[in-house]
Amino acid sequence: MRVRYSYLQQQFADIDDLWDKLRRFVKTGDFTIGKPLAEFEKRFAELIGTKHAIGVGSGTDSLKLSLKAAGVGHGDEVITAANTFIATAGAINEIGARPVFVDCDDTFCMDVDRLEDTITENTKAIMPVHFTGYLTDMPRLMAIAGKHGLPVIEDACQAILGAIDGKNGGTWGLAGGFSLHPLKNLNVWGDGGVIVTNDESMDGKLRLLRNHGLSSRDEIVVMGYNARLDTLQAVVGTWLIGQTGKITEKRIANAAYYDDRLSPISGIRIPPRPANMRCVYHLYVVFAEDRDGLYGYCRSKGIECKIHYPIPLYRQQGLRFLGYKPGDFPVTDRHAASIISFPTDQHLSRDEQDYVIETVRAFYAGG
Numbered sequence: 298m299r300v301r302y303s304y305l306q307q308q309f310a311d312i313d314d315l316w317d318k319l320r321r322f323v324k325t326g327d328f329t330i331g332k333p334l335a336e337f338e339k340r341f342a343e344l345i346g347t348k349h350a351i352g353v354g355s356g357t358d359s360l361k362l363s364l365k366a367a368g369v370g371h372g373d374e375v376i377t378a379a380n381t382f383i384a385t386a387g388a389i390n391e392i393g394a395r396p397v398f399v400d401c402d403d404t405f406c407m408d409v410d411r412l413e414d415t416i417t418e419n420t421k422a423i424m425p426v427h428f429t430g431y432l433t434d435m436p437r438l439m440a441i442a443g444k445h446g447l448p449v450i451e452d453a454c455q456a457i458l459g460a461i462d463g464k465n466g467g468t469w470g471l472a473g474g475f476s477l478h479p480l481k482n483l484n485v486w487g488d489g490g491v492i493v494t495n496d497e498s499m500d501g502k503l504r505l506l507r508n509h510g511l512s513s514r515d516e517i518v519v520m521g522y523n524a525r526l527d528t529l530q531a532v533v534g535t536w537l538i539g540q541t542g543k544i545t546e547k548r549i550a551n552a553a554y555y556d557d558r559l560s561p562i563s564g565i566r567i568p569p570r571p572a573n574m575r576c577v578y579h580l581y582v583v584f585a586e587d588r589d590g591l592y593g594y595c596r597s598k599g600i601e602c603k604i605h606y607p608i609p610l611y612r613q614q615g616l617r618f619l620g621y622k623p624g625d626f627p628v629t630d631r632h633a634a635s636i637i638s639f640p641t642d643q644h645l646s647r648d649e650q651d652y653v654i655e656t657v658r659a660f661y662a663g664g
C-alpha cells in the first residue's frame with residue numbers, strides 16, 4: 298500500500314461549482330482587492346470570531362505586516378519559538394528585526410516558563426507559534442506580555458480553529474496571522490494569508506500596509522508593501538471556507554484514532570494532549586525510539602512520513618548570523634532527533650491509517 302502525504306489531487310478533483318464561480322469572476326475583471334476579497338474577509342472574521350480579517354499575500358506577509366503595524370522595526374528584538382517553519386523568523390528578519398528564540402516544550406510550542414528570561418530592553422514584540430496545530434499556553438503568555446507591555450502577534454499559520462478554553466488561536470494577541478498555502482488546513486491554489494484583529498487601528502494600518510500605503514488611488518499615507526491576497530484566491534477561499542469546521546473535525550478524529558492505537562506500542566510516545574486545548578493537527582507528530590530506523594522502514598513500506606524539522610532553525614547556515622551555538626535549545630534538539638509526522642488529513646482513509654499503525658507496530662516488533 299502507498300500512503301501519500303499530500304491530498305491536493307483528491308481535494309480539488311470534483312469542483313464544477315467552483316469553476317462556474319471562477320468563470321463568472323474572471324468576466325468581472327475585479328482582480329485586485331474588490332468585492333470577492335471583502336466577502337472572503339467577512340467570512341474569515343466570522344470563522345475565527347474577530348471584528349476584522351485582512352487578506353494578504355501569504356502567511357509570511359501576515360506576520361510581517363502585523364509586526365510592522367505594531368511598530369516593530371529595525372534593530373528591535375522579537376521573541377519567538379525555536380522550532381518553527383523558517384517563515385516565522387523570516388518575517389521578523391524582513392522588517393529588520395532580530396528573531397530571539399525560546400526553547401519548546403513537548404507540545405512543540407514555546408515553553409512559556411522560559412519566556413521572561415529572554416525579554417530585554419530591545420524586545421518589542423512576542424510571536425508565539427501555534428506549531429503543528431497545538432496552541433501555545435496563551436493565558437500565561439498574555440500575562441507575561443501584559444506585565445512587560447509587549448504586543449503579541451500570534452503565528453497561527455498551522456492552527457486555524459485551534460483553541461484554549463474555546464478561545465481561538467489568533468484572537469489572544471493584538472493580531473494573528475494565518476496562511477492559506479496549499480499545504481495548510483484551509484488552503485487556496487497558491488500563496489495567500491489572512492490577519493485577524495479586534496483592534497480598529499491595526500485594521501486600518503494593515504489595510505494600508507498591504508496596498509503600498511495607498512489611502513486612495515492618488516494618496517500615499519505610509520510606506521507599505523505589495524502584499525494583497527489575490528482576489529482570485531479569495532474566490533477559492535470563499536468556496537472552501539465553509540468546510541473548515543468539517544476538515545478540522547476529521548483531522549481531530551484521525552489523530553484520536555492514531556493516539557489510541559499507537560500509544561500501546563512501546564517505541565512510541567504520544568505528546569501531551571491538554572484537556573482544555575483544541576489541537577487541530579495541521580501535523581500529527583509523535584515521539585519515536587530509533588526514529589531514523591522507523592522513518593526509513595515506513596518509507597520503504599510506501600508511507601510518506603515526514604520530520605518537522607530534522608535541522609532546527611538555529612543550527613541552519615542561513616541563520617548563523619544570530620550567533621546561537623549547538624546545544625542552546627536542548628528540547629528542540631531532542632525533538633529534531635525523535636519526532637515523526639504521519640499523514641492525518643481529512644482525505645486519509647481508515648485503511649490507510651490502519652496500514653500506518655500496522656507498519657509502526659511491525660517495525661518495533663522487529664520488522
Ligand SMILES: *Cc1c(COP(=O)(O)O)cnc(C)c1O
Nearest residue numbers: 355356357382384385454476478
Ligand atoms: C506556513 C507557515 C508560515 C508562512 O506561511 P506562507 O503562507 O508559506 O508564507 C509561517 N509560520 C508557520 C508556522 C507556517 O507553518
